[in-house]
Amino acid sequence: MSFSKxxxxxxxxxxxxxxxxxxxxxxxxxxxxxxxxxxxxxLTSVARxxxxxxxxxxxxxxxxxxxxxxxxxxxxxxxxxxKKNVNEIYAQVKRxxxxxxxxxxxxxxxDKYKIEDYIPSSLNDxxxxxxxxxxxxxxxxxxEADRGLLGHHLALWQSHGWYYEQxxxxxxxxxxxxxxxxxDLYTQSYVLPYLVPxxxxxxxNVLLPRERDTQLREIIIDNDHNRNQSTYKxxxxxxxxxxxxTPGFANLKGTYQDGENPxxxxxxxxxxxxxxxxxxxxxxxxxxxxxxxxxxxxxxxxLENSTDDALYTVYHLGGETEFKINQTMGGGTWIFLGFxxxxxxxxDNCKVVLSNKSHKSGRVLTADAVKIGGGMGxxxxxxxxxxxxxxxxxxxxxxxxRYTEGARYWLQWAGVPDTIYSRTAGENxxxxxxxxxxxxxxxxxGGSSVLPAKDGxxxxxxxxMAFHSDAGITPNDSxxxxxxxxxxxxxxEKFENGKPRLASRHLADMITDxxxxxxxxxxxxxxxxxxxxxxxxxxxxxxEVPTMLLELLSHQNFADMRYGLDxxxxxxxxxxxxxxxxxxxxxxxxxxxxxxPLPVTGFSLDFVTDTKVRLNWIPTLDNxxxxxxxxxxxxxxxxxxxDFDNGEIVPYxxxxxxxxxxxxxSFKVAAVNDGGESFPSEILSVCRKSNEKGSVLVVNGFDRIxxxxxxxxxxxxxxxxxxxxxxxxxxSQYNYTGSQYEFRRDMPYMGNDTPGFGGSNAxxxxxxxxxxxxxxxxxxxxxxxxAGYSFISTSRDAVINGQxxxxxxxxxxxxxxxxxxTDIGRGYFIPDFKTFPAELQSKITDYCKQxxxxxxxxxxxxxxxxxxxxxQREDIDFASNILKYKWQAGRASATGNxxxxxxxxxxxxxxxEFYNRPNTTSYGVESPDAIEPSxxxxxxxxxxxxxxxxxxxxxxxxxxxxxxxxPFEVIEEEDQRNDLMKGILSFMFRKD
Numbered sequence: 001m002s003f004s005k006x007x008x009x010x011x012x013x014x015x016x017x018x019x020x021x022x023x024x025x026x027x028x029x030x031x032x033x034x035x036x037x038x039x040x041x042x043l044t045s046v047a048r049x050x051x052x053x054x055x056x057x058x059x060x061x062x063x064x065x066x067x068x069x070x071x072x073x074x075x076x077x078x079x080x081x082x083k084k085n086v087n088e089i090y091a092q093v094k095r096x097x098x099x100x101x102x103x104x105x106x107x108x109x110x111d112k113y114k115i116e117d118y119i120p121s122s123l124n125d126x127x128x129x130x131x132x133x134x135x136x137x138x139x140x141x142x143x144e145a146d147r148g149l150l151g152h153h154l155a156l157w158q159s160h161g162w163y164y165e166q167x168x169x170x171x172x173x174x175x176x177x178x179x180x181x182x183x184d185l186y187t188q189s190y191v192l193p194y195l196v197p198x199x200x201x202x203x204x205n206v207l208l209p210r211e212r213d214t215q216l217r218e219i220i221i222d223n224d225h226n227r228n229q230s231t232y233k234x235x236x237x238x239x240x241x242x243x244x245x246t247p248g249f250a251n252l253k254g255t256y257q258d259g260e261n262p263x264x265x266x267x268x269x270x271x272x273x274x275x276x277x278x279x280x281x282x283x284x285x286x287x288x289x290x291x292x293x294x295x296x297x298x299x300x301x302x303l304e305n306s307t308d309d310a311l312y313t314v315y316h317l318g319g320e321t322e323f324k325i326n327q328t329m330g331g332g333t334w335i336f337l338g339f340x341x342x343x344x345x346x347x348d349n350c351k352v353v354l355s356n357k358s359h360k361s362g363r364v365l366t367a368d369a370v371k372i373g374g375g376m377g378x379x380x381x382x383x384x385x386x387x388x389x390x391x392x393x394x395x396x397x398x399x400x401x402r403y404t405e406g407a408r409y410w411l412q413w414a415g416v417p418d419t420i421y422s423r424t425a426g427e428n429x430x431x432x433x434x435x436x437x438x439x440x441x442x443x444x445x446g447g448s449s450v451l452p453a454k455d456g457x458x459x460x461x462x463x464x465m466a467f468h469s470d471a472g473i474t475p476n477d478s479x480x481x482x483x484x485x486x487x488x489x490x491x492x493e494k495f496e497n498g499k500p501r502l503a504s505r506h507l508a509d510m511i512t513d514x515x516x517x518x519x520x521x522x523x524x525x526x527x528x529x530x531x532x533x534x535x536x537x538x539x540x541x542x543x544e545v546p547t548m549l550l551e552l553l554s555h556q557n558f559a560d561m562r563y564g565l566d567x568x569x570x571x572x573x574x575x576x577x578x579x580x581x582x583x584x585x586x587x588x589x590x591x592x593x594x595x596x597p598l599p600v601t602g603f604s605l606d607f608v609t610d611t612k613v614r615l616n617w618i619p620t621l622d623n624x625x626x627x628x629x630x631x632x633x634x635x636x637x638x639x640x641x642x643d644f645d646n647g648e649i650v651p652y653x654x655x656x657x658x659x660x661x662x663x664x665x666s667f668k669v670a671a672v673n674d675g676g677e678s679f680p681s682e683i684l685s686v687c688r689k690s691n692e693k694g695s696v697l698v699v700n701g702f703d704r705i706x707x708x709x710x711x712x713x714x715x716x717x718x719x720x721x722x723x724x725x726x727x728x729x730x731x732s733q734y735n736y737t738g739s740q741y742e743f744r745r746d747m748p749y750m751g752n753d754t755p756g757f758g759g760s761n762a763x764x765x766x767x768x769x770x771x772x773x774x775x776x777x778x779x780x781x782x783x784x785x786x787a788g789y790s791f792i793s794t795s796r797d798a799v800i801n802g803q804x805x806x807x808x809x810x811x812x813x814x815x816x817x818x819x820x821x822t823d824i825g826r827g828y829f830i831p832d833f834k835t836f837p838a839e840l841q842s843k844i845t846d847y848c849k850q851x852x853x854x855x856x857x858x859x860x861x862x863x864x865x866x867x868x869x870x871x872q873r874e875d876i877d878f879a880s881n882i883l884k885y886k887w888q889a890g891r892a893s894a895t896g897n898x899x900x901x902x903x904x905x906x907x908x909x910x911x912x913e914f915y916n917r918p919n920t921t922s923y924g925v926e927s928p929d930a931i932e933p934s935x936x937x938x939x940x941x942x943x944x945x946x947x948x949x950x951x952x953x954x955x956x957x958x959x960x961x962x963x964x965x966x967p968f969e970v971i972e973e974e975d976q977r978n979d980l981m982k983g984i985l986s987f988m989f990r991k992d
Contacts, residue, residue, distance in 0.1 A: 218375025481528025729771025
C-alpha cells in the first residue's frame with residue numbers, strides 16, 4: 001500500500017469517527033417534550049392572532065454547533081412576518097428553553113425557510129431588470145413619477161372570462177352568476193377602472209392578457225386592408241417607406257380559428273430614422289362610427305437595430321398626445337396607448353400619426369396596424385369531434401364583447417403563438433385559459449434579462465399578479481376574507497435568471513397586508529386574514545418573475561359581497577394592491593418610494609372678472625401614508641363638447657384661467673407628487689353669456705357611489721334588491737349580470753347554472769351600465785346656457801366649508817341625483833351621502849331667508865329625510881318650512897314618466913321621460929320620490945301619470961323654490977331638459 005493511500009484511508013476513518021460523534025451528539029441532545037409542546041402552543045397562539053387554522057406543531061428539533069433548529073409545521077408560514085414579531089417570537093421561544101440551552105442560538109424554520117427570511121425586506125439578492133427606456137413613454141404628461149413606478153413593466157390580469165366549453169358545445173362563464181355578478185366580470189371592476197390607472201399614474205407600463213376596452217366598436221386601420229372608409233397614408237420625407245421583409249398584421253378574415261395568427265398574414269412598413277431634415281410620416285385615419293371614448297392600440301415589428309423612440313401622436317377631441325415607443329421590444333402584438341375621445345366620421349382631427357424623427361438617425365422604424373376600440377369576440381370555436389355525436393357543428397364566435405372573453409382568445413387576436421394560448425392543442429379552452437396567462441408572462445419577457453429566450457417580446461417584466469375572487473360560504477354572515485398565493489418550491493427555489501423565488505412570497509405578503517390593513521381601518525374591523533399559501537397553482541408557478549395570485553374575497557359569500565359590490569371598497573382595495581406593488585418594487589430597486597396622493601376635495605369655481613375664473617380646491621391628506629402628500633397639481637380643461645387636454649401643472653391649490661364668452665369650460669384637478677398622480681376631482685363647468693339674462697350657481701351635491709340595496713332577514717332570506725336601489729356605479733359598471741332572483745339562504749349550489757342562494761339573472765351581462773359621471777354641472781349648465789343665462793358651479797363641500805357664498809347668486813341649482821344616506825357593507829362606520837347634511841341645511845336656510853331662490857332635483861329628496869329608519873325633526877322641518885315640500889311616497893314611478901299639471905306656476909307643459917332602469921346612457925332612477933306641497937303658495941307642478949302622485953313642486957313666498965322628485969339630468973331628451981330649465985329659470989327670475 002502506498003503512503004498516499006495510507007493517508008487517504010486514515011483521513012476517511014477519521015471522517016467516519018467524527019461523523020459518528022456528531023451523530024451521537026445530535027441524537028443525545030434534544031428538547032424535552034414538555035418544552036416543544038410549550039413552544040408549539042405559543043407559536044399556535046401567535047399564528048391564531050393573524051390566521052385561523054390548525055395548531056402548529058414542532059415537527060423536529062436538530063441541535064448542532066450551539067444552535068437549536070426548530071422545524072415548525074407549514075401553518076406557521078401562513079402568517080406575515082416583520083422584524084417586530086420575529087424578534088418577539090425568538091425572545092419568547094428562548095425564554096421557554098431549559099437553562100442548559102441559555103447560551104444557544106435558535107433558528108425557527110417553517111416550509112423550508114427561516115421565519116426571518118419571510119420578512120419582505122430580508123432579501124438581498126433582488127429581482128431587478130429595468131432598462132433605461134421603457135416600452136411606452138407619454139411625453140405629453142406634464143410630470144414624471146421618479147419615486148413611483150416610472151419605467152417599470154408590470155403584468156397582471158383579472159381572473160377568468162367567457163369561454164367555449166367543448167364538452168357542451170357552448171360558450172359560457174367559468175364561474176356562476178351570483179349576487180348580481182360573476183367572477184369572470186367581477187374582478188374587472190377592480191383591475192380596469194382602478195388598479196391599472198393607479199399603476200399607470202405612478203408611471204408604470206401595465207400589460208394585460210385580456211381586452212381592456214369595453215367599447216363594443218372596433219376599427220382596424222392597416223397598410224394591407226381597411227374597411228368602412230378608414231385610411232392609411234404615407235408621406236415621404238428625407239427617407240422613404242418600404243415594405244418589411246417579414247410577415248406583419250392583416251385583418252383578412254371576419255373570424256379566426258385555432259392556430260390562425262393575424263400577425264402572420266400581412267405586411268408592415270419600415271423606414272429609417274432621422275435626427276435632422278424633412279420627416280417621413282404615416283397616418284392611420286379611422287372612420288369613427290359614433291362619437292365617444294375609445295382605447296387606442298398600435299402595432300409594429302421589432303427588428304435588428306430598431307429605434308427606441310418611435311414618435312406617435314394621437315389626435316383626439318382634447319388635442320394632441322405624444323408617445324415615445326421603444327420598438328426594440330414589443331413587436332408583433334397590440335400595444336395599448338390609452339383612452340381618447342373621437343368624433344364621429346373620418347377626419348384629420350382624429351387620427352394616429354407616426355414620425356421618423358428621432359434623437360439618433362440611421363435606425364429602423366416600423367409601422368403596422370392601429371386598433372381603435374375593444375370590439376366583439378372574433379375567435380371561432382367548435383366541439384371536439386368525439387363530442388359532436390355526428391352533428392356537423394360550425395365554429396362559432398362568442399357573440400360577446402371581447403372584454404368579457406378569457407385571455408386565451410385575446411392572446412390569439414394579439415399575435416401570441418398558439419404554443420402559449422393553446423396548451424391542450426385546442427382540446428380544452430378552460431385549461432388553456434388559466435394556463436396561458438403564466439406562459440404569456442414568460443413570452444412577453446422572453447429575450448430580456450428576465451428570461452433570455454430567443455422567442456419573446458423582450459419586455460423586462462418586474463412582477464406579475466392574478467386578481468381573483470375565491471369561492472366559499474360561511475354561516476351567520478361572517479367574512480371569508482383575503483387569501484394570497486405564491487409558489488417558490490420549484491427549480492431549486494430560483495427563477496430562470498437565478499434570482500430567489502422567495503420574492504414571490506414577499507410580494508404576496510406585502511399586497512395582502514396592505515389590503516387587510518386598509519379594509520379593517522375603513523370598512524370592516526373583523527375582515528378575515530386568510531393564509532399566505534405556497535402552493536403549485538399554475539398562475540403562481542409558471543411565470544419566471546415574482547408573482548402572486550390574490551383571492552380577495554368570496555364572490556359566493558353574501559357578507560363579503562355587501563362590501564365587494566361597493567365602488568368605494570373597490571377603489572380602496574385597488575389602492576392597497578397598488579401600494580403593495582409600489583413598495584415591493586421600491587425594495588427590489590432600493591429607492592425611497594412616494595405613494596400618489598388621494599383625490600382633492602372642496603373643488604369650486606368663482607368669477608374673478610367677466611372672462612376670468614378662479615379655481616380652488618383642498619388637498620386630501622392620507623393619514624396612513626405620509627409620503628402621499630401632494631406637492632403640485634394638474635388642471636385639466638375641456639371646451640364645450642370636446643375632451644380634456646393633457647393638463648397644466650400648477651404649484652398651489654388654486655389657479656386663475658381666462659375664458660371666452662359663450663363657451664362652456666369644464667375643469668377637473670388631480671394632485672401630484674413624486675410618486676405620481678391622484679385620481680381626478682369631480683368636473684365643474686362655467687359659461688359667461690354675452691347678453692346674459694341672469695346667472696346661476698350650480699351646486700353638485702351628488703357624490704354618491706355605492707353598492708345596490710341589500711337586506712338580511714335572520715337565517716331565512718337575504719340578498720341584493722336593486723329593484724329598490726341599484727346603487728350608483730362609479731362612472732360606469734361592467735360587472736353587472738342582472739338582478740338577484742334566489743334569496744333563500746338554504747338553497748345549495750348545484751352547478752354554475754343552478755348556483756342556489758344568490759343566483760342572478762343574465763340580461764345585463766354584456767351591458768356597460770352608466771353610473772355617476774361626476775359631470776352633471778355640465779349637463780345642467782348646457783340647459784341654462786340654452787335659456788340665455790350664465791352659470792358657474794361648485795362642489796357641495798365648498799359651500800359647506802365657506803369657500804363659496806350662496807348669497808352672491810340669485811339662483812342656486814342643487815344637484816342631488818341619487819344622493820341618499822347609505823351604509824357600507826354591514827354598517828360598522830357612519831353612513832355617508834346624506835342629501836341634506838346639517839351644515840348644508842344651515843347654508844340653504846340662511847340663503848333662502850335672505851331672498852335666494854333654489855332649484856333642487858333628486859330621487860331621494862323626501863325619503864332620505866322621512867323614510868331613513870331614523871327621521872329627525874330638524875330634517876323634516878327644513879324640507880317642509882324652507883324648501884316647501886313633504887315626502888309623500890317612495891318608489892313612486894315604475895314607468896319613468898312625469899306629466900305637468902295646471903298650477904299658478906306654469907313651468908312646463910307636457911310629459912317628461914326619465915331613465916328608470918340600468919342602461920348605457922345615464923344612471924337609472926328605480927325609486928323616484930313623490931313629494932307634495934307644504935304651506936301656502938306651494939303647488940304641485942308634475943305628477944306621475946301611473947298613480948297621480950305628486951312628482952314636483954314649486955313655491956313662492958319672499959323667495960322661490962322648485963323641487964323635483966326625480967333628477968333633472970336623467971331626463972332622456974335634451975330638448976325636454978332645455979324646455980324644463982327654460983321654464984324654471986323664467987319662473988325664478990320673473991319679477992312679480
